[in-house]
Amino acid sequence: MKREKIFYLLILIFFNNSSLNSQILNNLRSSYESYSAYYIDDSKTGDFNYEDRFRSNNYLNLKSNIGASWNFELQIESYLPSSLLNYSPDFKNTGISTFNLEYINDKINLKLGNFYEQFGSGMILRSWEDKDLGINNSIRGLNFKYRLNDKISLTSLFGQQKKGFKYSKGFIVGLDTEFDFSNETNENYTFIAGLSFVGRNDDQTSGTTYHNTTNLYSARIDFSSLSFYSNIEIINKSKDPVMQFGDFYDDFVEEGAAFFFNSGFIKNGIGVDFTFRRLENMALFSERNAFGNSYNQSIVNYLPALTKQHDYSLANIYVYQSQPNVSFVDPNLIKTGETGMQLDIYYFLKEKSFFGGQYGMNLALNASIWNNLDGNFDFVNKNYTTNFFGNGEKYFSEISLEIRKKWSSKLDNIIFYLNQFYNKKYIEEKFGKINSNIFVIETTYKLNKNKSLKLELQHLSTKDDNKNWSAFGLEYNLSSAISLYVSDLYNYQNPKQDKKIHYYNVGGSYSKGINRYTVNYGRQRGGLVCTGGICRYVPESTGLSFSITTSFF
Amino acid sequence: MNLNHIKLTIIIVFFTQSILSQKNIPSIYIKTIEGKSINSISTLNKNGLTIYSFWATWCVPCINELDAIHNEFDKWKEHNVKLVAVSTDDARTKRRVRPLIMGKKWNFEVLIDENQNFKRSLNINGIPYTIVTDGKKIIYRKIGYKPGEEKDLYEFVLKNSIDKN
Secondary structure, eight states: OHHHHHHHHHHHHHHHSHHHHHHHHHTOEEEEEEEEEEEEOBTTTBOOOSSOSEEEEEEEEEEEEETTTEEEEEEEEEEOSOOOTTSOTTOOEEEEEEEEEEEEOSSEEEEEEEEOEEETTTTSEEEOEEGGGTEEOOEEEEEEEEEOSSSEEEEEEEEEEEETTEEEEEEEEEEEEEEEOOOTTOTTOEEEEEEEEEEEEOOSSOOSSSOSEEEEEEEEEEEEOSSEEEEEEEEEEEEEEOOBTTBOOTTOEEEEEEEEEEEEEEETTEEEEEEEEEEESOOOBSSGGGTTOTTOTTBOSOOOOOSOOOOSGGGGSSOOOOOOSOEEEETTEEEOEEEEEEEEEEEEEOTTBTTTBTTOEEEEEEEEEEEEEEEEEETTTTEEEEEEEEEEEEEEEEEEEEEEEEOSSSEEEEEEEEEEEEEHHHHHSSSOEEEEEEEEEEEEEEOSSSOEEEEEEEEEEOSSTTOOEEEEEEEEEOSSSEEEEEEEEEOTTOSSGGGOOEEEEEEEEEEETTEEEEEEEEEEOOEEEEETTEEEEEOOEEEEEEEEEEEEO | OHHHHHHHHHHHHHHHHHTTOOOBOOOOEEEETTSOEEEGGGGSOSSSEEEEEEEOTTOHHHHHHHHHHHHHHHHHHTTTOEEEEEEOOOTTTGGGHHHHHHHHTOOSEEEEOTTOHHHHHTTOOSSSEEEEEETTEEEEEEEOOOTTHHHHHHHHHHHHHHHHO
């Protein structure tokens, strides 16, 4: 609190200087977001058994600059009277969430305070903000970037990671270099290479067989031509104790590794992309004790599930989550990581062809398969060896086809089919395996220039778990500003009579320019809610929610 | 309570002063689709308006909007307008960007804002999000897309391009 007072005082002193004051105020950009909910008791989804029926998350971001070289950013967050259900309890009351001061010129970029950074594809380090998931793992410290020339750049950082309004006890240090070997005379080819290092020091846990510091090294190359591209990344992680049943043991300390390969072929009207990834004991937290926390706090590196991110609600019931960790739950449930691949094909059927019709037709095919690593596991002695190639138990697979067709200037259709296999035992460490088929048809009809109607019909069929679901959504855009919707998800074949619940929602939105207001009343399905490949469990709830997003620029 | 008053005052002062002022596109490093770092300023259209459309491969309304613009873009280009489609896909989905735009035959310039630095610097709090600039100066901002809204954007472009000529 004391620190906060000093901070506000400094700001006031600063703003009393009139010439700076006017410059800063003239250059000010701000944004405000507010998400609130009032939860009610519901005979179907259960009583609301927590404190504070009314909950609200609020974010105010302010940015400004003096000249072209000095930038400031301040974010104030308020969770009053408390944060929305299933946000980390570290998000409470009002306070300064992030603050930074930045100096930039042609060669240098120096940031002091909270910063967001990513090395390569983020597998070794990523700090970012995702308000939907309650993630803000910005690092507070020093971030220095130096561009030697157009070919070579260097990034270094040091600091502690934010968790709620507090900071992790562990320290992170990082270094990344990028070399652009592309030939300037031939713009058809690019060739970029990068080397990264990340060290995490945590003295909160100690053992005789491992160090406080865990180091990660990564090398990557990226090649592109007009019709072909390919990239590879290799990571090694030094010895780190494996968490078992909430504790660390001197005799269970392992190295980690990651291998990533991606390649694609592109030509006008067709695109093919293939990815292979293998992860072994790769999770890294800024505090070892944060391992596996359900709020995704203190994550240092980003290891998302490499599967298609679905838009339709029934396709988001059995969502794969990447399995980068070592986990010895019982002799029949041992995981050491994941290995698998994903394929995407996009194809455009030409206008005025037999299948293409007047407007052409878009096809998108996606397939992925993910498995446990192949190896020898010794449950009693907590020991294992893995093979680079080969597959263990299958975690997940899916194949989907999406067809987008415009029939006329008024009528559009999307047809979507998805076949999924989800190994609930291995992914969630529960019971069962689920094979399902999902079918969706979406129709949009334009009534006139700004009025349109969208109908979405979905069905999920499975003989496993909670059996069949159906869903529909109807959206009516009655002007460029106002939109209304009604939707329902219904688990009509749930074996338990009282779980045959209609998860209905009604609501609307008003948006004009950069202001957007939404209101929704309905039931939230419990279980995994996933955005950007990261998931968290949310309890079932019923209530009224509303949001405001706006910015002043 | 005292502290809250100070906070409130600061916020109100900030807000009332800021609304009227004109703002520019910030200078920030962003990646091309091939992975090269370039400065955001170098992506501006030198002879007319620039439209920045923030999208992602998983965002259905974003793709609907860009598809709708793509279908009529030959007409738009007559007014010297340039469209830059800024993908906010992160490591999970960014590999899908290139095959998707090729599969759809979009001929927009595409940038990759993988850790959302460009998006954050413009205070964008949701996609789809459209910004139009005249030179460096931002003259239009809009969040969201509903079918038919591309016509409103076209009218805006038409009006402001005529003013220019």
